[in-house]
Amino acid sequence: MSPYKNQTYSQKGYTLPELLIGMALGLxxxxxxxxxxxxxxxxxxAMAAADAVHANARVALRNIHEQVHVAGAAxxxxxxSNGNFTVEISLNEDAGQVALAGVNGNKxxxxxxxxxxxxxxxxxCQGNTGSTHAIVRSDYKLNTNKELSCKDLNLTNSTYQALAEGVEDFQLRYAEANPSTQTLQWKTANQVTDMGQxxxxxxxxxVASINTVHNTKSNSHLKGCQDEVLLSDGRVRRTFKRVVALRNREGVMP
Incomplete structure (x- = not known):
């Protein structure tokens, strides 16, 4: 007789409670x-929306910054003439088309x-270089699509093109010099008496994000350009302020 025929094999598995506990832990x-x-x-x-907001602001502010720095430059x-070579310095700006102008009002x-x-x-401001006019005049304003747009006012066929999207408000202030008192005062465009100063x-x-981000929270410390409380509708909003000097306005202050 074979010695293996009398051996019995015991099989051991998981009980029902053990299976239920394992499934619960897995879930x-x-x-x-x-x-x-x-x-x-x-x-x-949220991070992607915030990055897009900052990117749009950087593009718009850099564009304005570049145009401000050449405004009013000679x-x-x-x-x-007859073999006589001379170099002259031009005027800083055309009297008929001044280097700086602004309109004050709502957005x-x-x-x-x-x-x-x-x-x-x-x-x-659009990157065009084909103008034949003596003066390049870049004009910035918001359009109805919440975009900061610009165009050269001297180009008759030019249309406003968007520079940055999601721009909900665009406000400006001007530091006007008072040479007699040697002071600067921040004013809106309609308050400035002489743009040459x-x-x-x-x-x-x-600037607001295009898409909503539902886990954004309102922050009472964040204000808009006109000190308004920012909306809390699921969009990322940021306010950007930059001061740019007109470095070609020499001789304004004594």
Missing amino acids: LVIAAATAVYGTSKQTWH YLKANN SVESLTLGHWHALDTMD VLAIEVCLR
Whole structure:
């Protein structure tokens, strides 16, 4: 007789309570992982929205900054008459088309116009260089699509093109110099008595994300360009203020 025929084999498995406990623990792990994923996804969307807001503000402010720095600047004119070579310095700005102008009002009216000689820099706010006019005049304003737009006012066929999206408000202040008292006073465009005495411009943009981010929270410490409380509708909002000096306004202050 074979010695293996009398051996019995015992089989051991999981009991029903053990299976139920294991399934419950597995479901808890899955639920925790799902919650973490959802939170991470919302955080990523919030960070992406904030990054887009900052990127739009950077583009708009950099564009204005570049046009302000060439506004009212002179350029060198070379003359060669009968073998006599001379170099002259142009006027800082054209009396008929001044380097700085502005319109004060609500977000649909506020505008800023910056001018410079075409011979100094051929590029306008849109990046165009084909103008044949002596003066490049870049005008900035908001459009109805919440975009900061601009165009060269001297180009008859030019249309306003968007520079940055999500811009809800665009406000400006001007630092007007008083040479007699050697002081500066911040004013709106309608308060400025002489734009030729303005030495700096404060640009304020209130920018919102295009898409909503539902986990954003309101912050009472964050204010808009006109000191208004920012809306809390699920969008990321930031207010950006920059002061840019008109460095070509020499001789304004004694």
